[in-house]
Amino acid sequence: GQQVMQIPQYQHVQEGEDFTTYCNSSTTLSNIQWYKQRPGGHPVFLIQLVKSGEVKKQKRLTFQFGEAKKNSSLHITATQTTDVGTYFCAGRRLGFQKLVFGTGTRLLVSP
Amino acid sequence: EPEVTQTPSHQVTQMGQEVILRCVPISNHLYFYWYRQILGQKVEFLVSFYNNEISEKSEIFDDQFSVERPDGSNFTLKIRSTKLEDSAMYFCASSGLAGGPILSTDTQYFGPGTRLTVL
Numbered sequence: 434g435q436q437v438m439q440i441p442q443y444q445h446v447q448e449g450e451d452f453t454t455y456c457n458s459s460t461t462l463s464n465i466q467w468y469k470q471r472p473g474g475h476p477v478f479l480i481q482l483v484k485s486g487e488v489k490k491q492k493r494l495t496f497q498f499g500e501a502k503k504n505s506s507l508h509i510t511a512t513q514t515t516d517v518g519t520y521f522c523a524g525r526r527l528g529f530q531k532l533v534f535g536t537g538t539r540l541l542v543s544p
Numbered sequence: 545e546p547e548v549t550q551t552p553s554h555q556v557t558q559m560g561q562e563v564i565l566r567c568v569p570i571s572n573h574l575y576f577y578w579y580r581q582i583l584g585q586k587v588e589f590l591v592s593f594y595n596n597e598i599s600e601k602s603e604i605f606d607d608q609f610s611v612e613r614p615d616g617s618n619f620t621l622k623i624r625s626t627k628l629e630d631s632a633m634y635f636c637a638s639s640g641l642a643g644g645p646i647l648s649t650d651t652q653y654f655g656p657g658t659r660l661t662v663l
Contacts, residue, residue, distance in 0.1 A: 475655065530577075
């Protein structure tokens with residue numbers, strides 16, 4: 434079945450450092466969504482990428498979708514303590530509504 | 545901003561008992577989903593529901609599970625005979641605005657979840 438992996442599993446940074454999580458799918462995706470989950474919380478939608486090679490920015494967050502539409506990345510510039518949480522990518526294949534979530538990257542930011 | 549709501553926030557049950565988890569999707573959405581997340585693990589798809597029937601389901605969604613839209617606002621997940629391994633956070637989600645096309649790019653909005661503990 435479709436697998437979506439993320440690396441790293443966990444990252445601990447000092448406030449102000451950059452952070453990147455990488456997402457890889459075993460199958461070609463129609464689109465990919467990124468969610469943030471705070472400890473004890475639910476997944477909160479961040480962004481969706483649809484086009485091959487697409488890059489989108491949200492303030493300090495930069496999202497990329499690979500040319501082959503099988504991988505994606507999220508980069509946070511100058512992390513803040515409010516960035517703490519687990520970041521999940523979630524991919525969809527063409528013709529399907531269900532999201533297949535990645536394994537997640539847990540980010541811890543120390544002040 | 546419209547939200548998906550879920551009740552109860554926490555349910556504790558004995559193994560073998562039936563539980564019903566309730567969700568109120570965003571009112572003008574057409575697609576409804578259940579996902580689960582075992583503690584410390586990733587979010588897993590269970591089932592999607594559209595036009596009063598199941599449109600997709602995972603291998604996790606076996607005969608012990610069922611979904612229903614009993615009225616115009618609620619969407620429920622029933623587990624007939626709970627097992628210890630059913631302990632997890634269950635998230636409801638919805639997408640797809642009424643009056644528009646159903647797109648595979650529709651954003652899914654998640655509810656706050658129900659924590660199910662099976663003893």
